[in-house]
Amino acid sequence: MEEDEPELxxxxxxxxxLAPAVQAAIEQVFPSxxxxxxxxxxxxxxxNALFPTEQSLANIDEVVNKIRLKIRRLDDNIxxxxxxxxxxxxxxxxxxxxAQKAIQQLFGKIKDIKDKAxxxxxxVKEITRDIKQLDHAKRHLTTSITTLNHLHMLAGGVDSLxxxxxxxxxxxxxxxxxxVVNVLEHFNKYMGIPQIRQLxxxxxxxxxxxxxxxxxxxxxxxxxxxxxxxxxxxxxxxDACLVxxxxxxxxxxxxxxxxxxxxxxxxxxxxxxxxxxxxLDKIDRRYAWIKRQLVDYEEKYGRMFPAEWCMTExxxxxxxxxxxxxxxxxxxxxxxxxEVKLLLFAIQRTTNFEGLLAKRFSGCTLTDxxxxxxxxxxxxxxxxxxxxxxGAEADEIVMEKSDTDKPKKPKVPDxxxxxxxxxxxxxxxxxxxxxxxxxxxELIDRFVADFKAQGPPKPNVDEGGAVLPSCADLFVxxxxxxxxxxxxxxxxxxxxxxxxxxxxxxEYAWKILSGNLPKTTSSSGGLTITSLLKEKExxxxxxxxxxxxxxxxxxxxxxxxxxxxxxxxEEKLKEKVDASLMERIxxxxxxxxxxxxxxxxxxxxxQDLDAAxxxxxxxxxxxxxxxxEHVGDQSPYVTSVILHIKQNVPIIRDNLASTRKYxxxxxxxxxxxxxxxxxxxxxxxxxxxxxxxxxxxxxxxxLKMVLLDLPSIGSQVVRKAPASYTKIVVKGMTRAxxxxxxxxxxxxxxxxxxxxxxxxxxxxxxxxxxxxxxxKGLKRSEQSSxxxxxxxxxxxxxxxxxxxxxxxxxxxxxxxxSSRIRKLEKLIKKRL
Numbered sequence: 118m119e120e121d122e123p124e125l126x127x128x129x130x131x132x133x134x135l136a137p138a139v140q141a142a143i144e145q146v147f148p149s150x151x152x153x154x155x156x157x158x159x160x161x162x163x164x165n166a167l168f169p170t171e172q173s174l175a176n177i178d179e180v181v182n183k184i185r186l187k188i189r190r191l192d193d194n195i196x197x198x199x200x201x202x203x204x205x206x207x208x209x210x211x212x213x214x215x216a217q218k219a220i221q222q223l224f225g226k227i228k229d230i231k232d233k234a235x236x237x238x239x240x241v242k243e244i245t246r247d248i249k250q251l252d253h254a255k256r257h258l259t260t261s262i263t264t265l266n267h268l269h270m271l272a273g274g275v276d277s278l279x280x281x282x283x284x285x286x287x288x289x290x291x292x293x294x295x296x297v298v299n300v301l302e303h304f305n306k307y308m309g310i311p312q313i314r315q316l317x318x319x320x321x322x323x324x325x326x327x328x329x330x331x332x333x334x335x336x337x338x339x340x341x342x343x344x345x346x347x348x349x350x351x352x353x354x355x356d357a358c359l360v361x362x363x364x365x366x367x368x369x370x371x372x373x374x375x376x377x378x379x380x381x382x383x384x385x386x387x388x389x390x391x392x393x394x395x396x397l398d399k400i401d402r403r404y405a406w407i408k409r410q411l412v413d414y415e416e417k418y419g420r421m422f423p424a425e426w427c428m429t430e431x432x433x434x435x436x437x438x439x440x441x442x443x444x445x446x447x448x449x450x451x452x453x454x455x456e457v458k459l460l461l462f463a464i465q466r467t468t469n470f471e472g473l474l475a476k477r478f479s480g481c482t483l484t485d486x487x488x489x490x491x492x493x494x495x496x497x498x499x500x501x502x503x504x505x506x507x508g509a510e511a512d513e514i515v516m517e518k519s520d521t522d523k524p525k526k527p528k529v530p531d532x533x534x535x536x537x538x539x540x541x542x543x544x545x546x547x548x549x550x551x552x553x554x555x556x557x558x559e560l561i562d563r564f565v566a567d568f569k570a571q572g573p574p575k576p577n578v579d580e581g582g583a584v585l586p587s588c589a590d591l592f593v594x595x596x597x598x599x600x601x602x603x604x605x606x607x608x609x610x611x612x613x614x615x616x617x618x619x620x621x622x623x624e625y626a627w628k629i630l631s632g633n634l635p636k637t638t639s640s641s642g643g644l645t646i647t648s649l650l651k652e653k654e655x656x657x658x659x660x661x662x663x664x665x666x667x668x669x670x671x672x673x674x675x676x677x678x679x680x681x682x683x684x685x686x687e688e689k690l691k692e693k694v695d696a697s698l699m700e701r702i703x704x705x706x707x708x709x710x711x712x713x714x715x716x717x718x719x720x721x722x723x724q725d726l727d728a729a730x731x732x733x734x735x736x737x738x739x740x741x742x743x744x745x746e747h748v749g750d751q752s753p754y755v756t757s758v759i760l761h762i763k764q765n766v767p768i769i770r771d772n773l774a775s776t777r778k779y780x781x782x783x784x785x786x787x788x789x790x791x792x793x794x795x796x797x798x799x800x801x802x803x804x805x806x807x808x809x810x811x812x813x814x815x816x817x818x819x820l821k822m823v824l825l826d827l828p829s830i831g832s833q834v835v836r837k838a839p840a841s842y843t844k845i846v847v848k849g850m851t852r853a854x855x856x857x858x859x860x861x862x863x864x865x866x867x868x869x870x871x872x873x874x875x876x877x878x879x880x881x882x883x884x885x886x887x888x889x890x891x892x893k894g895l896k897r898s899e900q901s902s903x904x905x906x907x908x909x910x911x912x913x914x915x916x917x918x919x920x921x922x923x924x925x926x927x928x929x930x931x932x933x934x935s936s937r938i939r940k941l942e943k944l945i946k947k948r949l
Contacts, residue, residue: 268313270300275319294324294363328368331357335372339379355421373426377435380410384436390447397448397455397463404470407436430478437474437537445541455545457552464542464605471534480533539605546602546610550617553598557621560594564629585675591625592682599686603693611694615702618690622683622707630672630679630714634721635665661725663768670772673718677776680711719779723786726765730791733757737816738801742809743894751819752812759823767831784828784842792849795820799853804894805860814857821850852878860892867903871910881911 135143140156147154152163168174275297297320304313334357361369384406388395394402411429422428448455564587595618602614661669687704694702733754740752773780795817802813823830824846828838855877864870874886886907890900 264304268304275316275323294327294360298363324364327360328364331361331364331368332371332375335375339376358422358426369426373428373431376428377432380414380432381436381439384410384439385443388443390443390450395443395447396451397444397459400444400463400466403440404466407433410436427478427482430480430482433474433478434482434537437534441538441541444538445544448541448545452545455548457548460542460545460548461601464539467539467542468535468604471537471539472532474534474537475532478534483533483537543606543608543610546605547613549602549605550610550613553614554617554620557594557617560591561621561624561628564591564625565632568629568633583671583674584678585629585671587629588625588675588679591621592686595686596689599689599693607693607695608698611690612698612701615690615694615704618686619704619707622679622704623710626676626679626707626710626714630676630711631717634669634672634717635661660728661721666722666725666765666768667772669718669721670769673715673773673779674776676711676714676718677779680708680715683708683711715779719783719786722765722769722783723790726761726787727790727794729761729765730758731794733761734795734798738798740802742802742805742813745806745809745812748808748811748815752816755816755819758820762823762827763831766827770828770832781828781839781842784838785845787827788824788842788845788849791824792846792853796849796853796856799856800888800892803892805892807861810857810861814854814861817850817853817857821846821854824850856889856892859889864893864895864899864903867906868910871903871907874907875910875912883907 135156137156152158152166167180168177304317308314308317334354338354358372361372384403387406388403393399411433414429414432418428567587568585598614598618602611683704687702690702690704691699736757737752737754740754769783770780773783799813799817802809805813825838825843827846828842829836859874859877862870862873874889875881878885880886883904886904887900890903895903
């Protein structure tokens with residue numbers, strides 16, 4: 118037994134080990150913080166936690182008693198639970214048996230209810246069987262009576278229809294035929310019965326006979342042969358039209374076709390191709406003839422045809438189709454005789470007639486199948502008959518600049534007759550296009566001759582740069598041509614006219630604008646210090662005269678106006694042309710041409726001022742800077758540069774007052790041109806003494822202040838210079854100041870000098886460093902050692918980055934440089 122005890126204990130311990138899922142469920146149901154309840158309970162750790170030190174062993178008896186008490190309570194709880202489960206199985210079986218008995222009783226009751234329900238249903242069916250039979254009999258009897266009545270009506274109606282047809286009683290036939298057709302529809306499912314099928318065939322035969330009879334009556338009343346109408350309106354024909362409404366639609370179409378053909382037969386004879394009245398110069402007679410015919414029709418036949426047939430409109434529409442075909446044929450035959458004035462006259466009269474049709478008729482017959490030749494649906498892009506004819510649109514001579522920001526929406530056409538006749542002129546609109554080409558060529562030549570005769574515009578700085586008047590004249594003519602052509606056609610002729618516009622926009626840009634820009638002439642020579650000292654204020658140094666500067670500014674303003682107006686012209690053309698052709702209208706190339714003129718004008722202004730400053734910069738580079746003994750006021754070359762700036766810039770600014778953004782571009786381009794040139798001439802000043810470098814630094818600061826004030830120099834209204842311009846000036850002139858500071862720095866020790874150069878200039882180019890050494894006047898041997906040291910001291914560029922960009926981060930800020938300049942000025946004053 119003693120040997121089995123360890124095995125029993127091991128078995129008990131193994132039985133107490135629960136699966137992880139079971140253990141997790143127990144912890145979820147009975148959460149506990151007691152270490153004894155944990156699955157990974159460790160007795161040694163638990164005892165160590167209870168007795169961490171030797172002193173804690175003093176209360177071991179108390180701890181043991183608590184554990185024994187807890188064990189005793191657990192035993193009592195387990196015993197109570199086990200005893201409570203003794204009778205659970207027996208109670209469960211008893212409850213199950215009771216449930217089964219209750220289910221059997223419930224099933225029996227449900228079966229009884231079902232049996233009773235079936236018996237009740239059978240009883241109800243037996244009661245209502247006779248009632249259902251009576252209902253079916255009543256329904257069938259009602260249907261039979263109704264069908265018999267319909268059959269009686271159909272048989273009587275067919276007999277009456279045949280009799281009335283023979284007597285030509287169309288008034289009664291019209292009402293009777295519609296009723297017979299409606300009754301016959303009820304017998305569609307009985308067509309298998311021979312008698313019904315026979316009645317249906319009799320109705321169809323009567324309809325065919327009526328159709329042929331009515332056509333014969335109209336043929337007799339309105340014979341197709343000859344030009345005179347022997348017949349006339351009658352009540353019989355009026356009632357026949359009512360019958361035709363009920364018959365096959367082809368009968369109605371045939372009546373309309375024959376009547377209109379007979380009605381227009383006289384027109385085809387009077388306006389034959391070989392007649393004098395058929396030509397375009399007498400096109401008014403065609404429209405006068407149809408007006409008289411329509412009035413005559415209303416008086417004689419207006420009541421004969423039903424109003425819903427719209428016979429007046431149908432006659433007018435067919436006349437339009439015939440006229441269009443006849444005009445197309447005669448214009449193809451006599452194409453060489455078509456002149457611009459004659460063509461425009463014919464188109465104007467035709468469009469007026471189409472407008473008259475739109476006021477008189479709704480256009481409901483244009484999509485009707487009775488019309489043989491359907492006119493083309495007017496395009497959804499524009500309507501030349503809205504306000505163009507009255508000249509309201511012509512009042513908008515030159516599109517306003519503010520309109521460029523507004524969305525353009527195509528006009529909705531309200532004239533359904535647009536183009537129904539005038540489309541025939543479209544193949545011959547090349548005559549109009551060629552005429553406009555010739556007129557625009559003559560207009561450009563006149564502009565060139567007027568410019569040569571009148572000369573450049575007079576300076577007028579009070580009103581800003583004047584736009585050349587020829588520009589407005591050109592776009593006025595463009596507007597007139599566009600409106601006129603849109604009235605003629607919104608298709609390919611508009612594309613051809615756009616091509617002509619493009620041609621003469623380019624010619625205007627090159628002949629009038631670029632062709633009249635003053636030409637630059639190269640001249641050599643420079644200014645000496647003596648000549649600079651003798652230079653007086655107001656002396657003319659710039660290559661361009663005041664008139665030439667004003668002319669350049671005027672051409673620039675004109676090009677800017679043309680650029681904006683060309684963009685608006687493109688939008689207007691897209692409004693006028695068909696939606697399918699909008700993509701073919703593109704004036705981007707012409708707008709680019711005007712942009713080139715603007716760029717060239719700005720470049721000329723920059724070159725002029727730049728060239729005026731060249732002699733002063735040349736004089737600066739030829740001065741003996743190593744012999745300068747003291748620092749004084751700004752040098753004469755600085756005074757010369759400032760003088761030229763004050764002479765040119767106010768004139769340019771006043772003449773570009775209407776185009777402020779281009780004056781800003783001029784300032785930026787001049788700064789980008791002058792500052793690098795100034796630095797290049799600065800490198801030519803060698804050798805330089807310490808005092809000479811201080812004088813150059815003072816001059817550089819003076820130029821920097823003038824350049825910063827360049828946009829508002831000489832102006833009573835001081836404006837803050839644009840940030841983009843200020844950034845360029847500060848960056849460029851700060852580099853020039855840093856160059857001079859490096860030159861002023863002692864070259865001993867060399868390491869300090871090289872590090873100071875890298876810090877101030879942030880330029881890793883050996884060429885620039887070589888130029889600095891030349892300005893300091895070092896010998897070649899010293900320069901060689903300096904260059905080797907410079908290459909060694911260059912910082913390694915960061916991976917994937919630009920070395921120049923990394924070095925530029927250490928460059929001083931403009932605020933720091935301004936404080937250094939102030940310190941230098943104080944030092945100069947002390948020495949003086």
